Amino acid sequence: MSKIIVRGGRKLKGTVRVHGAKNAVLPILAASLLATEGESVICDVPLLDDVLTIKQVIETLGAKASYEGEKMTVSASELISCEAPYEWVRKMRASFLVMGPLLARLGRVRISLPGGCAIGTRPIDQHLKGFEAMGADITLGNGFIEAKAPGKLRGAKIYLDVASVGATENIMMAASMAEGTTTIDNAAKEPEIVDLANYLNAMGAKIRGAGTGVIRIEGVDKLTGVTHSVIPDRVEAGTFMIAAAITGGDVFVEGAIGDHLGPVIAKLQEMGVRITEEDNGLRVQAAASMRSVDVKTLPYPGFPTDMQSQMMALQLVSEGTSVVTETVFENRFMHVEEFKKMNAHIKVEGRTAVVSGSSKLLGAKVCATDLRAGAALICAGLAAEGETEVTGLHHVDRGYVDIAGKLAALGADIVRVEEEDIEEAPVETVTLATMSPAEEHASEDVPVGAAAAASESDHNYKREKEVPVAKIQATWV
Numbered sequence: 001m002s003k004i005i006v007r008g009g010r011k012l013k014g015t016v017r018v019h020g021a022k023n024a025v026l027p028i029l030a031a032s033l034l035a036t037e038g039e040s041v042i043c044d045v046p047l048l049d050d051v052l053t054i055k056q057v058i059e060t061l062g063a064k065a066s067y068e069g070e071k072m073t074v075s076a077s078e079l080i081s082c083e084a085p086y087e088w089v090r091k092m093r094a095s096f097l098v099m100g101p102l103l104a105r106l107g108r109v110r111i112s113l114p115g116g117c118a119i120g121t122r123p124i125d126q127h128l129k130g131f132e133a134m135g136a137d138i139t140l141g142n143g144f145i146e147a148k149a150p151g152k153l154r155g156a157k158i159y160l161d162v163a164s165v166g167a168t169e170n171i172m173m174a175a176s177m178a179e180g181t182t183t184i185d186n187a188a189k190e191p192e193i194v195d196l197a198n199y200l201n202a203m204g205a206k207i208r209g210a211g212t213g214v215i216r217i218e219g220v221d222k223l224t225g226v227t228h229s230v231i232p233d234r235v236e237a238g239t240f241m242i243a244a245a246i247t248g249g250d251v252f253v254e255g256a257i258g259d260h261l262g263p264v265i266a267k268l269q270e271m272g273v274r275i276t277e278e279d280n281g282l283r284v285q286a287a288a289s290m291r292s293v294d295v296k297t298l299p300y301p302g303f304p305t306d307m308q309s310q311m312m313a314l315q316l317v318s319e320g321t322s323v324v325t326e327t328v329f330e331n332r333f334m335h336v337e338e339f340k341k342m343n344a345h346i347k348v349e350g351r352t353a354v355v356s357g358s359s360k361l362l363g364a365k366v367c368a369t370d371l372r373a374g375a376a377l378i379c380a381g382l383a384a385e386g387e388t389e390v391t392g393l394h395h396v397d398r399g400y401v402d403i404a405g406k407l408a409a410l411g412a413d414i415v416r417v418e419e420e421d422i423e424e425a426p427v428e429t430v431t432l433a434t435m436s437p438a439e440e441h442a443s444e445d446v447p448v449g450a451a452a453a454a455s456e457s458d459h460n461y462k463r464e465k466e467v468p469v470a471k472i473q474a475t476w477v
């Protein structure tokens with residue numbers, strides 16, 4: 001089982017570069033399916049598991065894609081399939097974003113229900129409502145959705161019951177090649193929506209109002225491949241800002257866009273952290289001690305739900321009690337139980353968590369229950385006394401490029417130990433890991449060697465694995 005091992009207590013210092021935004025590049029690569037001619041060249045594409053998944057999805061549909069040096073080139077002039085299979089779509093919710101482009105391009109689609117982080121039920125009713133309003137005939141069954149739009153999709157007036165990011169993107173893409181004008185009311189306003197609209201407009205679409213609550217899309221007959229650079233990842237940037245603050249550090253987050261991080265900056269400043277907007281980034285200087293602060297997650301421009309768990313790590317070490325209200329997803333406090341293993345005192349009632357500050361965090365074996373929870377546990381580990389081991393890294397790899405390497409470059413005592421490293425090492429052993437039920441269910445890692453033997457013989461989730469100590473010491477940096 002791969003793990004990140006962090007020993008807390010080091011102040012982070014230096015510069016860290018932010019990669020392209022996961023939540024922008026995924027819809028943009030889905031939208032590249034709309035280009036009936038020309039190549040799409042997408043720049044600043046981060047090497048993430050989710051990016052490799054969407055690449056597989058569009059290739060399965062017939063697009064030709066090549067990826068080298070943060071640049072993805074896509075040619076989608078000939079699509080061969082309108083079916084997005086379970087094997088890829090289950091891995092990642094954003095795969096569902098190919099539905100709009102396929103409906104617009106091919107007039108039909110068969111797509112598996114999406115997966116993604118288990119942070120809530122995450123229905124897709126608003127996506128489907130939009131497509132139906134545009135004339136699609138939709139049937140559901142056996143975990144698949146089939147939609148047909150004989151002839152062309154028609155422009156429609158669509159009101160979203162919730163300002164869904166995914167529904168806004170999916171409808172915007174479909175509407176770009178529909179007949180007539182579509183209006184999305186109560187549209188999501190996230191920067192990633194604006195990036196997608198800019199990309200589509202460069203391809204020849206006619207979209208106005210992206211970034212506001214009302215988006216108008218005049219359908220066009222064809223879209224052409226273009227070159228586009230993805231915006232920097234505001235959640236990755238925010239995570240490094242928290243890492244700097246929680247360690248008492250001084251870090252320049254290169255590429256971070258202040259306008260995209262308004263509520264995160266405001267809350268950090270309320271806590272006493274100094275943030276300075278400089279050319280091409282944000283400088284974050286920790287305070288000697290930080291004040292507690294209440295946070296309520298909301299759609300953009302509110303405080304992002306994707307930063308809630310990382311912020312909670314910081315609240316744990318600030319003075320006083322903080323209240324966190326999660327309004328976007330109904331099951332996004334799974335990290336709380338993991339924080340508790342690190343001596344955190346947090347009480348959850350419904351959608352509210354009461355976080356006791358001034359916690360003396362202690363290193364522990366913890367598991368990333370979702371993508372951002374993994375980042376939050378790493379942040380907590382940076383401030384904890386002793387050693388923290390974070391497993392469940394397949395979640396983290398969906399959204400962070402080499403988070404351990406980047407933090408190590410800032411001075412953190414952190415290393416990632418890969419499964420293969422552990423298995424290849426000499427026989428001398430020490431007990432390292434105890435699996436929790438959550439970890440067992442969450443992990444898709446296939447156990448090998450000693451771990452496989454344990455896996456076959458013991459299913460009570462309390463097994464111990466024999467892991468060679470020599471190799472771990474050798475890989476520590």
Ligand SMILES: CC(=O)N[C@H]1[C@@H](OP(=O)(O)OP(=O)(O)OC[C@H]2O[C@@H](n3ccc(=O)[nH]c3=O)[C@H](O)[C@@H]2O)O[C@H](CO)[C@@H](O)[C@@H]1O
Pocket residue numbers: 022023024026093094120121122123124125126127128162163164165166167188299305306328329330
């Ligand atoms: C790949 C991507 O960009 N993921 C982001 C996107 O997810 P995603 O696009 O899935 O999130 P949405 O904005 O759609 O979801 C927001 C809320 O709306 C609800 N809902 C959504 C669609 C729908 O048809 N019906 C419905 O009820 C959801 O259950 C949730 O409670 O926005 C989320 C909210 O900022 C982020 O946490 C995710 O990181």
Ligand SMILES: C=C(OP(=O)(O)O)C(=O)O
Pocket residue numbers: 023092093094116117119306371372399
């Ligand atoms: C929840 C997230 O991603 P997804 O919507 O892809 O599950 C996230 O990026 O934090």
